[in-house]
Amino acid sequence: MGIALNEGLxxxxxxxxxxxxxxxxxxxxxxxxxxxxxASEKKKIRGEATKxxxxxxxxxIIASLLHGVGVLLRGxxxxxxxxxxxxxxxxxxxxxxxxxxxxxxxxxDIRLIATFVSGFTxxxxxxxxxxxxxxxxxxxxxxxxxxxxxxxTVAILATAFxxxxxxxxxxxxxxxxxxxxxxxxxxxxxxKRILAMFPAVDKIEKLAYRFNxxxxxxxxxxxxxxxxxxxxxxxxxxGWDTKEVWTxxxxxxxxxxxxxxxxRGWTGKRSAWLALVGFVAILFNFTVVNLFFxxxxxxxxxx
Amino acid sequence: xxxxxxxxDGDIATPELSLAGWSRxxxxxxxxxxxxxxxxxxxxxxxxxxxxxxxRSADPNGVTTYFDNNPQLAPVLDAMQLFDVYTSAWxxxxxxxxxxxxxxxxxxxxxxxxxALLTPPPAAPKLxxxxxxxxxxxxxxxxxxxxxxxxxxxxxxxxxVRNGKAVSAERGYLRETGNLVFHFSLIGVLFAVGVGGGLSxxxxxxxxxxxxxxxxxxxxxxxxxxxxxxxxxxxxFSMNLKKFEVDFDLKNQTNVGTPLDFRAxxxxxxxxxxxxxDSLIRVNEPLEMPGANIxxxxxxxxxxxxxxxxEGNVIFAGANAFLPQSTTYTSLGVIKVPDTARQxxxxxxxxxxxDTLSTGALTSIYPAPIDPLLxxxxxxxxxxxxxxxxxxxxxxxxxNMKQIAGGKSGVKGLRLTLGETVELPxxxxxxxxxxxxxxxxxxxxxxxxxxxxxxxxxxxxxGVTTSLLVPRRRVWVRQTTDxxxxxxLARGDDPIxxxxxxxxxxxxxxxxxx
Ligand code: HEM
Numbered sequence: 001m002g003i004a005l006n007e008g009l010x011x012x013x014x015x016x017x018x019x020x021x022x023x024x025x026x027x028x029x030x031x032x033x034x035x036x037x038x039a040s041e042k043k044k045i046r047g048e049a050t051k052x053x054x055x056x057x058x059x060x061i062i063a064s065l066l067h068g069v070g071v072l073l074r075g076x077x078x079x080x081x082x083x084x085x086x087x088x089x090x091x092x093x094x095x096x097x098x099x100x101x102x103x104x105x106x107x108x109d110i111r112l113i114a115t116f117v118s119g120f121t122x123x124x125x126x127x128x129x130x131x132x133x134x135x136x137x138x139x140x141x142x143x144x145x146x147x148x149x150x151x152x153t154v155a156i157l158a159t160a161f162x163x164x165x166x167x168x169x170x171x172x173x174x175x176x177x178x179x180x181x182x183x184x185x186x187x188x189x190x191x192k193r194i195l196a197m198f199p200a201v202d203k204i205e206k207l208a209y210r211f212n213x214x215x216x217x218x219x220x221x222x223x224x225x226x227x228x229x230x231x232x233x234x235x236x237x238x239g240w241d242t243k244e245v246w247t248x249x250x251x252x253x254x255x256x257x258x259x260x261x262x263x264r265g266w267t268g269k270r271s272a273w274l275a276l277v278g279f280v281a282i283l284f285n286f287t288v289v290n291l292f293f294x295x296x297x298x299x300x301x302x303x
Numbered sequence: 304x305x306x307x308x309x310x311x312d313g314d315i316a317t318p319e320l321s322l323a324g325w326s327r328x329x330x331x332x333x334x335x336x337x338x339x340x341x342x343x344x345x346x347x348x349x350x351x352x353x354x355x356x357x358x359r360s361a362d363p364n365g366v367t368t369y370f371d372n373n374p375q376l377a378p379v380l381d382a383m384q385l386f387d388v389y390t391s392a393w394x395x396x397x398x399x400x401x402x403x404x405x406x407x408x409x410x411x412x413x414x415x416x417x418x419a420l421l422t423p424p425p426a427a428p429k430l431x432x433x434x435x436x437x438x439x440x441x442x443x444x445x446x447x448x449x450x451x452x453x454x455x456x457x458x459x460x461x462x463x464v465r466n467g468k469a470v471s472a473e474r475g476y477l478r479e480t481g482n483l484v485f486h487f488s489l490i491g492v493l494f495a496v497g498v499g500g501g502l503s504x505x506x507x508x509x510x511x512x513x514x515x516x517x518x519x520x521x522x523x524x525x526x527x528x529x530x531x532x533x534x535x536x537x538x539x540f541s542m543n544l545k546k547f548e549v550d551f552d553l554k555n556q557t558n559v560g561t562p563l564d565f566r567a568x569x570x571x572x573x574x575x576x577x578x579x580x581d582s583l584i585r586v587n588e589p590l591e592m593p594g595a596n597i598x599x600x601x602x603x604x605x606x607x608x609x610x611x612x613x614e615g616n617v618i619f620a621g622a623n624a625f626l627p628q629s630t631t632y633t634s635l636g637v638i639k640v641p642d643t644a645r646q647x648x649x650x651x652x653x654x655x656x657x658d659t660l661s662t663g664a665l666t667s668i669y670p671a672p673i674d675p676l677l678x679x680x681x682x683x684x685x686x687x688x689x690x691x692x693x694x695x696x697x698x699x700x701x702x703n704m705k706q707i708a709g710g711k712s713g714v715k716g717l718r719l720t721l722g723e724t725v726e727l728p729x730x731x732x733x734x735x736x737x738x739x740x741x742x743x744x745x746x747x748x749x750x751x752x753x754x755x756x757x758x759x760x761x762x763x764x765x766g767v768t769t770s771l772l773v774p775r776r777r778v779w780v781r782q783t784t785d786x787x788x789x790x791x792l793a794r795g796d797d798p799i800x801x802x803x804x805x806x807x808x809x810x811x812x813x814x815x816x817x
Contacts, residue, residue: 005555135557141565141586209796213771220767224760232587235505235598235746237753238496239361240389245354252347258771259340266340274344289354 010077010136016070017091017129023063024122030056031115039193053114057105060118064098067125071095078136083152084143086290090128094121097160104164109199109207113167120163147229151222158218159282162254165211166279169272171195172204176269205268209261212275216254223247246285253278333400334407342401349397353388356380360389402493409486416479423464424473427779427790434779434790436804440812442786448811452780452787455810461778469781474774478795481769488766491759499752501531511605511622511742515543518595518747538593542571543579547602547741551670560631560670567599567743584743594749601744603627604634604653606677612732618643624742625653626697631667637699639686647683647707647731648699654678672721677736679717680709681728776800778807787811 034056037049071092075082082088101117104110139148174180175195180188198204226247231237238244257278260271332338357365366386370377384391431437452470456463461472506523510516518540520526550563567584571592584590590597603625610619618640625636638649656669657676665678684704708728709716717725719736726733774797779790789808793800 005558007555007557138552138555138558138561138563141562144564145587147587206796206798210798213796217764217768217771220764224757224764227760228757229587231753232589235589235596235600235748236750237756240353240358241361242354245350249347249350252343252350256340256343256347259336259343263336263340266337 004079005136005138006077006079007136008077009073013070013073013077014129014133016066016073017125020063020067020070021122021125021129023059023066024118024125027056027059027063028115028118028122030059031118035112035115035194035197036190038197039190053111056114056118060098060114061102063118064095064102067091067095067098074136078138080139081149081152083156084139084148085132085134085137086286087128087132087134089152089156089286090124090132093156093159094124094128096156097121097163100157100160101164107207109203110164110168112194112198113164113171116167116170117164120167142233145229145232147225147232151225151229154218154225155222158215158222159286161211161215161218162275162279162282165208165215166276168204168208168211169275169279171198172201172208172272173269173276175201175204176272201268205272208272208275212254212257216251216258219247219251219254223251242289243285246281246289250278250281250285253281330407333404336408339401339404339408342397342404346394346397346401349394350388352385356385356388358388359386398493402490405486405489409483412479413483416476416483419479420476424462424471424777426466427469427471427781431779431781431788431790434792436792436800437788437790438804438808439783439788440786440808442812446782448780448782448787452807452811455807456778456780459807469779472778472780473776474778475776475794478770478773478775481766481771481773483766485763485766485770488759488763492756492763495752495755495759497752498531499750499756501529502536502752503529503748503750504532504536505746505748507600508745508747509624509742510544510745511624512544512547512740513622515541516745517541518592523747536594538573538595540571540573540592540595541575542569542590542592542597544569544743545581547743549602549671549741562670565599565602567745569597584745595747596749598746598748599743600746603742603744604632604655604672605740605742606636606651606653606736607738607740608638608677609735609737610638610640610727610732611735612643613730618732622738622740622742623696625651629667630670631655632670633667635697637697639688639696639699641686641688643731645683645729645731646686646688647681647727648686648701648704649679649681649734650699650709651677651679672739675721675739677719678709679719679734680712681707681717681731683707683729683731771796774799776803778803780807780811 030052034049034052037045037052040046071082074088074091078084078088083092097117098121101110101114174191175198180192180195183189199207226244227237230239230241230244234241253274257271257274260266260274357369359366369386380386384393388394428434431439449465449468449470453463453465456470456472459474461474462476463470463472504527506526508516508522508524516522518537520534520537544567546568548564548566548568552558552561552563565586568581569584569590570579570581571590572579573593582590584597584599586599589599604627605622605624607622608619609617612618619638623636623638625634627634632653632655634653634655636651636653638651640647640649652665654665654667654676655671656667656673658666658668660666665676682699682701682704684701687700687703706712708714714728717727717734719725719734721736721739724733724735775794776797777792777794781788787808789804789811791800791804
């Protein structure tokens with residue numbers, strides 16, 4: 001049995017990722033410009049905002065196409081799915097976030113978190129290329145399973161939905177925060193005007209909830225698929241391996257979030273915070289747990 | 304946004320001072336939504352330390368190392384059960400309370416839901432405009448609006464009652480059904496995990512090519528039974544390891560020496576007289592035998608060695624498993640020769656593809672046997688096997704032995720290439736490196752609860768999906784003097800409530816036009 005790794009192609013893939021980062025940077029700056037224009041007191045400046053937003057969206061689409069080609073080439077270079085180590089998981093995962101976001105632009109209310117999404121994608125790609133990068137490698141036999149495709153695809157999708165919801169929760173929290181309301185700082189004042197452009201808080205809350213429930217269903221499936229795979233690969237469906245522990249913690253936090261949405265006194269701000277805590281746990285699971293905790297899921301590919 | 308299930312979240316009543324009053328009050332607190340929420344969050348927090356400290360169940364060696372490195376702190380943590388978080392008293396307490404709360408919550412809810420299923424949708428409200436979504440339509444020819452609304456809503460899957468000029472409809476009962484199925488399934492998962500874990504077992508066995516494993520307690524190198532496990536539950540099949548193959552990557556620069564595939568070719572028999580069945584075990588593909596799954600967990604080399612005494616009588620012949628020490632399979636093995644006048648033992652290193660470092664030390668540079676070498680240090684003296692205490696076959700206790708070859712003994716260690724025979728020191732005889740075999744580390748385990756856990760988990764997934772995605776709403780239509788009105792009320796999240804109202808109104812109008 002043999003595999004063909006194509007290092008030349010993985011280098012080309014990397015170039016595409018860098019190119020995507022450059023265009024995401026442009027998109028991010030343009031979205032930021034759009035927001036600041038919206039916040040302007042001058043009518044003329046505000047009037048140009050829509051045009052700017054359209055340019056930013058086009059930039060983001062171009063960036064996502066470059067990004068997508070980079071992901072695809074990486075997969076071809078490794079002759080397998082491109083999500084077997086942290087670098088690959090980062091580039092594929094962030095691509096899915098952007099793709100879902102671009103589709104979700106059909107929902108008008110979501111546009112205003114574009115600055116956050118493009119900035120976040122840039123951050124992920126930056127750390128992927130700077131910290132997590134590894135040359136293409138074959139899969140260790142434990143990872144050679146179609147469950148890698150199923151389990152990880154769904155995990156990436158779930159993360160993308162939670163990610164967008166988290167952005168909405170941040171908007172919610174800022175919009176309802178007392179310190180923002182009271183602050184006399186100029187910067188906060190600008191932010192307040194930007195936030196005023198956002199949909200009403202209850203609309204943001206509802207939108208975040210809808211992204212979170214899809215995320216939760218997908219995450220539940222991730223958990224079950226992971227257990228089925230663990231039964232095949234590690235001889236037990238559940239063993240409280242560090243990564244299993246964190247998958248469970250995240251699931252439990254979001255279950256708490258769903259309850260909070262039906263508990264008097266816990267809707268609104270508290271549940272927004274819970275959703276944010278859940279997303280921080282996801283980021284923690286992906287970074288700190290992968291890099292520093294001992295366990296069976298040592299798949300970062302870093303030494 | 305979501306309509307609060309206030310039934311389960313009632314105000315805290317001042318308790319009466321009787322025992323019954325207190326118990327009722329405690330029960331009500333325990334089964335309130337707020338308690339469920341807090342217990343869930345508490346469970347999430349309580350699970351964290353298990354990922355920070357090594358756990359006895361997942362990483363027993365890590366616990367030992369932790370004790371060695373932190374002799375002061377470790378016993379304190381141990382007293383707090385921080386090395387057994389998921390079986391600890393405090394973790395158990397949280398999830399048991401959570402499940403009591405769960406039962407106390409869903410059982411009454413089931414009754415409520417059952418009655419709701421039998422109750423017709425409630426009568427139309429007085430003021431439609433007060434509802435979250437409503438529309439008033441002016442239309443002259445409105446006489447048959449109630450009939451048509453009834454027909455339309457029925458077609459849309461609503462349960463409908465007509466009440467004179469008004470129609471009440473409700474849909475999405477499945478939402479609550481899904482919710483109940485989900486919560487009950489969680490109880491099923493917990494139950495299956497508990498019972499299945501008790502009936503399960505997990506054992507390990509190292510098998511060299513050519514050897515046969517018989518499934519009984521004595522054949523295992525190590526064995527961990529669940530609480531309810533009984534020896535009789537082992538089905539006495541046998542399995543022979545015919546051949547073990549590994550593919551290493553030689554082609555791709557960045558990847559040289561990386562294992563690509565492991566294959567164990569085995570032949571199994573259910574009874575000594577039944578026909579042997581050939582199968583292949585790979586890393587993600589265990590062999591499924593009755594009451595046992597056989598997994599491949601590790602592998603390595605087992606050089607076959609023959610030792611003869613001075614007269615040429617064979618005093619040892621066999622292939623001991625050597626433990627790999629590196630990714631290039633530099634491997635360490637121990638050979639004990641007790642059945643001679645002078646007992647001796649050998650600590651041996653095997654290098655599949657040998658190379659010499661600049662320090663002069665040997666190393667292996669590739670995991671496959673391209674240029675194999677076996678080196679041996681020999682020790683003479685008491686092997687310590689007579690005490691009756693089981694000894695680790697991978698370690699040689701040299702405390703009562705004298706090194707007679709290798710190290711500082713003054714005699715060079717032995718070096719053997721494949722097929723070579725060399726003299727042992729002190730006239731102990733000769734040793735021959737006959738053959739290179741491989742061994743497979745096998746994990747034999749079984750958990751009869753697994754399939755039930757999966758079944759309940761999938762049921763829970765189906766339940767929660769239904770419960771989160773099926774909208775539950777009430778719709779009312781009423782004929783007015785100059786047209787009709789439509790109103791709707793969501794129970795739970797409903798992204799399309801307004802749209803539904805508009806569509807129903809449009810539909811009722813459209814039909815009118817014909
Ligand atoms: C192991 C513990 C529990 C877990 C993992 C859990 C999980 C969940 C999840 C994921 C949901 C949202 C999906 C749905 O609506 O079906 C939910 C909803 C709900 N849970 Fe639980 N739950 C637990 C215990 C409880 C307890 C103890 C109660 C009662 C006090 C409870 C009452 C409810 C209610 C009323 C809803 C519906 C909320 C709504 O209307 O949106 N749950 N639960």
